[in-house]
Amino acid sequence: MTKFDVLPSHVWPRSATRATNGEVTIAGVSLADLAQEFGTPLFVIDEADFRSRCQDMAAAFGGGENVHYASKAFLTRKVANWVAEEGLSLDVASENELRLALAADFPAERITVHGNNKSDGFLHLCVEAQVGHVVLDNHDEIARLDAVAAELGQSQDVLVRVKPGVEAHTHEMIATAHEDQKFGFSLASGSAFQAAEEAIAANNIRLVGLHCHVGSQVFDAQGFNMAAERVLGLMEQIVTSQPAEVANLLTILDLGGGYGIAYTANDESLDVAAVAADLHEKVTKSAESLGLATPTVMVEPGRAIAGPATVTVYEVGAIKDVHISDNETRRYLAVDGGMSDNIRPALYGAEYDIRLVNRTSDAKLTNTRVVGAHCESGDILINAADLPADIHSGDLVALAATGAYCYAMASNYNMFGKPAVVSVRDGVVSPMLRRQTVSDFLALEA
Amino acid sequence: MTKFDVLPSHVWPRSATRATNGEVTIAGVSLADLAQEFGTPLFVIDEADFRSRCQDMAAAFGGGENVHYASKAFLTRKVANWVAEEGLSLDVASENELRLALAADFPAERITVHGNNKSDGFLHLCVEAQVGHVVLDNHDEIARLDAVAAELGQSQDVLVRVKPGVEAHTHEMIATAHEDQKFGFSLASGSAFQAAEEAIAANNIRLVGLHCHVGSQVFDAQGFNMAAERVLGLMEQIVTSQPAEVANLLTILDLGGGYGIAYTANDESLDVAAVAADLHEKVTKSAESLGLATPTVMVEPGRAIAGPATVTVYEVGAIKDVHISDNETRRYLAVDGGMSDNIRPALYGAEYDIRLVNRTSDAKLTNTRVVGAHCESGDILINAADLPADIHSGDLVALAATGAYCYAMASNYNMFGKPAVVSVRDGVVSPMLRRQTVSDFLALEA
Numbered sequence: 001m002t003k004f005d006v007l008p009s010h011v012w013p014r015s016a017t018r019a020t021n022g023e024v025t026i027a028g029v030s031l032a033d034l035a036q037e038f039g040t041p042l043f044v045i046d047e048a049d050f051r052s053r054c055q056d057m058a059a060a061f062g063g064g065e066n067v068h069y070a071s072k073a074f075l076t077r078k079v080a081n082w083v084a085e086e087g088l089s090l091d092v093a094s095e096n097e098l099r100l101a102l103a104a105d106f107p108a109e110r111i112t113v114h115g116n117n118k119s120d121g122f123l124h125l126c127v128e129a130q131v132g133h134v135v136l137d138n139h140d141e142i143a144r145l146d147a148v149a150a151e152l153g154q155s156q157d158v159l160v161r162v163k164p165g166v167e168a169h170t171h172e173m174i175a176t177a178h179e180d181q182k183f184g185f186s187l188a189s190g191s192a193f194q195a196a197e198e199a200i201a202a203n204n205i206r207l208v209g210l211h212c213h214v215g216s217q218v219f220d221a222q223g224f225n226m227a228a229e230r231v232l233g234l235m236e237q238i239v240t241s242q243p244a245e246v247a248n249l250l251t252i253l254d255l256g257g258g259y260g261i262a263y264t265a266n267d268e269s270l271d272v273a274a275v276a277a278d279l280h281e282k283v284t285k286s287a288e289s290l291g292l293a294t295p296t297v298m299v300e301p302g303r304a305i306a307g308p309a310t311v312t313v314y315e316v317g318a319i320k321d322v323h324i325s326d327n328e329t330r331r332y333l334a335v336d337g338g339m340s341d342n343i344r345p346a347l348y349g350a351e352y353d354i355r356l357v358n359r360t361s362d363a364k365l366t367n368t369r370v371v372g373a374h375c376e377s378g379d380i381l382i383n384a385a386d387l388p389a390d391i392h393s394g395d396l397v398a399l400a401a402t403g404a405y406c407y408a409m410a411s412n413y414n415m416f417g418k419p420a421v422v423s424v425r426d427g428v429v430s431p432m433l434r435r436q437t438v439s440d441f442l443a444l445e446a
Numbered sequence: 447m448t449k450f451d452v453l454p455s456h457v458w459p460r461s462a463t464r465a466t467n468g469e470v471t472i473a474g475v476s477l478a479d480l481a482q483e484f485g486t487p488l489f490v491i492d493e494a495d496f497r498s499r500c501q502d503m504a505a506a507f508g509g510g511e512n513v514h515y516a517s518k519a520f521l522t523r524k525v526a527n528w529v530a531e532e533g534l535s536l537d538v539a540s541e542n543e544l545r546l547a548l549a550a551d552f553p554a555e556r557i558t559v560h561g562n563n564k565s566d567g568f569l570h571l572c573v574e575a576q577v578g579h580v581v582l583d584n585h586d587e588i589a590r591l592d593a594v595a596a597e598l599g600q601s602q603d604v605l606v607r608v609k610p611g612v613e614a615h616t617h618e619m620i621a622t623a624h625e626d627q628k629f630g631f632s633l634a635s636g637s638a639f640q641a642a643e644e645a646i647a648a649n650n651i652r653l654v655g656l657h658c659h660v661g662s663q664v665f666d667a668q669g670f671n672m673a674a675e676r677v678l679g680l681m682e683q684i685v686t687s688q689p690a691e692v693a694n695l696l697t698i699l700d701l702g703g704g705y706g707i708a709y710t711a712n713d714e715s716l717d718v719a720a721v722a723a724d725l726h727e728k729v730t731k732s733a734e735s736l737g738l739a740t741p742t743v744m745v746e747p748g749r750a751i752a753g754p755a756t757v758t759v760y761e762v763g764a765i766k767d768v769h770i771s772d773n774e775t776r777r778y779l780a781v782d783g784g785m786s787d788n789i790r791p792a793l794y795g796a797e798y799d800i801r802l803v804n805r806t807s808d809a810k811l812t813n814t815r816v817v818g819a820h821c822e823s824g825d826i827l828i829n830a831a832d833l834p835a836d837i838h839s840g841d842l843v844a845l846a847a848t849g850a851y852c853y854a855m856a857s858n859y860n861m862f863g864k865p866a867v868v869s870v871r872d873g874v875v876s877p878m879l880r881r882q883t884v885s886d887f888l889a890l891e892a
Contacts, residue, residue: 072821072860076891093821096861099884117763117780117819138764140839179769182778182817182825189769317563323635324626332628334563343857347793369629373563375518375539379628391728393586411789411857414518415542419888431892438545440886444864445522446877 004388005360008265011353012400013046013309024398027424031313032358035396038420040315042338043407047082047425050309050403054086060276061299064088068112070257070302071097073404078423078432079306080104089132091300093258095122102129112159112254112300116182123148127156127441130233135159135211135254137184139191142198142205143174147309149204158199159211159254160185160194164230166223183213187234196238200246200443203336209252209295210235216303217260219270221278228279228297229286231432236290253283253295259304263401264353270304303404310403312341312419313357316395317373331368333391338372339379341414342406343397352399354382361389370397373415407433415441450834452712452845457799458846459492460757470803470844473870476758478804481842484866485881486761487783489853490544493528493871496755496849500532504720507745510534514558516748517543517702519850524869524878525752526550533765535578537703537746541568544788547824548575558605558700558746562628567593573602581605581657581700583630585637586890588644588651595650605657605700606834608638610676612669613662629659642684646692655698655741656681662749663706665716667692667724670701674725674743675732682736699729699741705750716750749850756849758787762841763819777814779837784818785825786862788845788852792824798845800828802837809836814844822862854880861887 007016007024015027016054023030026046034044058064065086069082071092080101089110092098095118101111101180111131118134118141121431126134127149136142136158149156161184185192192210199207210231214223231253239247262269280297287294314335324330344350354370365386372379391397410418417436422429453470455460461473469476472492479551480490484767510533517526517538526547529536535556538544541564547557557577560569564580564587572580575597582588582604595602607630621622631638639655644655656677660669677699685693708715733740760781770776800816811832818825827845837843856864864880868875 075861078891085892094819094860094862096863096884096887100861101886103884103888114821115819116821119763119782138766140764180768180776181823182766182780182815183823186768254603255449311881317565318586320584320628321669322632330626334628336563336565343789343793347789369628371562373540373561375516375560375562377627377629409857409859411855413855414540415521415546416540417542425655433890434892436890438542438549440890441542441546442549444879444882444886445524446880 001360002362004355004365006415007355008353010262010269011265011267011308013049013311014052015046015048016311018360022360024355026311027311028427029424029429031311031398032396033313034354034422034429035313039423040313040396040432041335041341041419042313043402043419043421044312045310045403045421045423045432046312047423050305051082051086052307053308054083054088055271057299057301058087058338059303060272061297063163065110066296066298066301068298069305070300071101072408073302073306074408075100075102080106095119095125098122098125098129098131108132120144120148124152127152127154130154133157133159133208135161136195136199137161139195139198142195142202146204148203154204156205157208158205158254159193159209160192160199160207161211162187162231164212164227166227166230188413192234193237196234200242204408206249208249209254211254211256213256213258215258218258219260219268221275221282224275225282228253228255228283231408232283232286232290232292232295235295236292239292249290251293251296252298254298254300257300259301261303261307261401269386272304282405307401307404311358311398311400312337312402312406313396313398315346316391316393316397319391319393329367331366331387332371333368333387334371334372334373335381335397335415337419338374338381338410339376340372340374340413341419342381343411345381345410346404352382352401354387354397356388356395357398358396361388361390363388365389365415374416412436412441447806448808450801450811450832453801454799454847455753456708456715457713458713459495459757460498461492461494462757464806468806470801472757473727474873475870475875477757477844478842480868481759484868486759486842487781487787487865488759489756489848489865489867490759491756491849491867491869491878493869496751497532499527499592499751499754500529500534502718503745503747503751504533506718507743512742512744514744514746515751516746517547518854519748520753520854521546522878523550526552539886540569541565544568544571544575544577554578566590566594570598573598573600576600579603579605580653581607582641583607585641587650588641592648592650600650601673602651604651605655605698606638606641606645606653607657608633608677608680610658610660610673612673612676619674627640633676635713637678641681642680646688652695654695655700657702658701659702660703661704664704665706667721667728670721670725671728674699674701674729678732678736678738678741681741682738685738697739697742698744700744700746701725703746703748705745705747707749707753707847710797710867718750753847753850757844757846758783758848758852759842759844762837762839762843765837765839773863775813777812777833779814779816779833780819781816781827782819783845783865784820784827785822786820786857786859787865788827788848789855789857791827791829792853798828798847800831800833800843800845802834802841803804803844804842805832807836809834812833820862858882858887863871
């Protein structure tokens with residue numbers, strides 16, 4: 001096998017391998033066979049990979065109950081079942097995510113609810129369903145949630161989302177902890193302290209912790225640690241200003257998500273255990289120095305669990321060589337999906353690893369741009385990759401690490417139906433989502 | 447009324463006005479009433495506006511048959527019916543767009559089919575349905591289409607898509623006429639001439655014209671003229687190399703789409719008649735100087751027809767003032783939609799005009815960022831607008847000129863259902879697309 005034929009193991013699903021016939025298999029199932037049966041584009045999920053990352057996170061963070069899988073990365077009832085079975089908790093960020101989780105019978109007490117703009121109806125559903133925690137995001141919401149809980153005769157546990165002013169190094173579009181953003185209460189301005197006081201003063205909600213989120217695609221504990229230190233400072237301020245029976249409720253430090261994954265062979269991979277250990281050590285020390293009991297650290301990984309488990313299989317179509325300068329040619333290789341099933345390259349400049357999956361190739365490599373089939377020149381999946389020059393129409397290629405924010409952000413641009421999704425485990429194939437067709441679009445018409 | 451209360455008429459639908467009670471109406475229907483009945487976010491289409499822009503285009507370009515509405519901007523059966531009734535032609539760019547057009551009984555002979563990666567099945571459907579033109583985009587496709595037509599015992603009229611190497615000034619992501627892109631055959635390299643020869647040599651396809659596309663959001667004829675001149679040069683080359691019976695078939699110069707619209711009050715608006723006149727004059731002169739009969743100029747506007755007809759109505763939710771520097775505050779105003787129903791601000795940096803639509807306001811204006819309800823800090827609809835400081839939760843706002851590439855590119859991120867779409871005309875409301883719910887997502891699950 002050439003270097004190109006070898007799947008970078010830190011990027012591809014854990015069970016992905018190249019069979020002796022040259023085909024790539026996941027959980028022992030050939031991607032070519034799956035393409036044949038379900039068509040392309042096709043999302044293929046390695047169920048064991050997904051579950052193993054749940055287990056890694058649970059082990060690193062002291063138990064699954066401390067790890068909230070971030071639904072927004074990718075959610076179906078089956079996925080919610082996997083998360084529940086692995087003993088993890090769940091983070092939802094919209095009314096419909098909550099509805100789906102409840103439709104999957106996910107234990108409500110293990111659900112944390114986010115959102116910068118929760119409607120009264122959404123808050124009502126939260127309390128009625130008895131979700132574990134609602135994360136308060138603005139002052140109005142405190143009074144509204146209190147009123148809803150009063151109306152339902154219940155008490156709702158809450159966290160206050162704090163903007164600690166820390167920004168982990170990441171792409172600007174997906175950084176979330178600096179002050180100039182829509183989420184949370186400012187620590188610096190005193191707004192977060194005030195929110196905590198309001199929550200404590202409200203009769204039908206119980207403040208049990210603080211939440212913050214430092215960014216996306218983070219690979220070390222530094223950003224988390226800095227944020228944790230600041231948020232613990234706030235916790236100390238709250239604890240010392242309150243009677244013991246209130247202060248003692250404040251036991252959760254939720255540090256949000258943002259754990260990175262490797263998208264390309266050159267990317268580093270996350271050492272979850274090391275980051276978690278570093279983070280726990282710093283939190284323990286910080287709490288100690290502030291005279292606080294060590295809080296329970298909670299986290300909300302989405303991408304780090306769902307991302308690496310999934311690949312997207314495409315069929316190669318049109319191939320075109322374009323002279324881009326006097327002595328330079330770029331090959332345009334078109335596949336049968338594109339920005340409708342993966343908006344991340346166009347939206348964030350995201351990069352992916354691509355491999356030929358129906359065979360190996362020892363052809364020389366050529367500078368290739370992988371594009372989709374949409375009527376838009378910005379419909380680019382991979383800006384520049386060295387791919388074997390003998391790839392031809394009908395070959396199958398796959399992009400790895402497409403499990404998070406690809407299907408979840410998929411559109412129907414150019415009336416492309418969302419692809420089918422199948423999961424594989426121990427040689428067994430389980431359809432998860434069927435492909436959308438024109439009938440689905442027509443069904444919405446009046 | 448304050449300046450903010452006045453709708454910029456070159457941005458808003460032609461029938462949009464502010465009623466004496468302060469509410470904005472379209473075709474005499476109050477947006478507040480529509481929000482009440484159909485919920486928010488809600489797309490509201492001014493049917494007469496859409497139709498009038500079809501008429502303007504038809505008048506400017508010598509008849510509706512020369513104007514192909516670009517489906518990708520926004521397509522439903524109802525929209526296809528409007529386009530057909532106004533006598534326009536239709537441009538589709540995917541198999542599903544074609545299927546939808548056929549489901550709407552759009553006359554196949556008035557359909558032009560685009561695509562950089564058409565499958566054999568797609569080509570088969572084109573020939574079988576007897577579409578007017580297939581636009582050839584790569585060499586392989588010529589032989590494949592010829593084979594499909596032979597198999598069906600039919601002859602298929604085609605255009606050859608040419609890259610003239612002209613790039614109209616526009617946002618990089620949506621510029622499409624330079625050489626380094628996926629669409630078309632290079633003029634400079636001789637590839638386009640060769641494609642024309644191949645098409646002419648094929649037994650079951652007839653070359654009837656040439657196609658090019660210079661970009662998006664173009665407001666003057668300059669780019670079109672330069673491209674037209676170059677493509678006419680190619681046409682002359684083909685015509686003089688072929689016998690008269692072949693040369694005489696070559697009568698169409700399709701200059702594609704790209705006609706701009708005003709998104710904000712400061713944007714210029716397109717003078718369709720002036721651009722068309724300028725373009726026709728240059729084409730006539732160029733053809734004359736090359737000794738060619740003046741070709742029929744065809745165009746493919748999508749945004750310029752669908753864009754200005756539609757507004758998106760949102761309900762205001764959480765409002766938050768954030769200190770972004772010592773003496774500067776930014777107001778974050780959250781609405782109940784966001785990047786799921788309008789990805790263009792995040793994807794292209796697109797700007798929009800926003801107005802309060804359930805009432806007027808004479809409150810002082812304050813620096814406001816309009817954000818969505820998604821769990822992502824990049825979920826920004828309007829980066830900076832001066833909005834009345836008294837806007838409160840429960841108010842209704844609307845973004846104008848959202849008829850193109852908003853619903854068409856909508857996602858279900860955070861499991862948001864696609865919004866409902868209604869059209870209004872002469873005081874009558876017609877539901878066009880119902881809102882998606884969690885049930886629609888569950889229906890896809892195996």
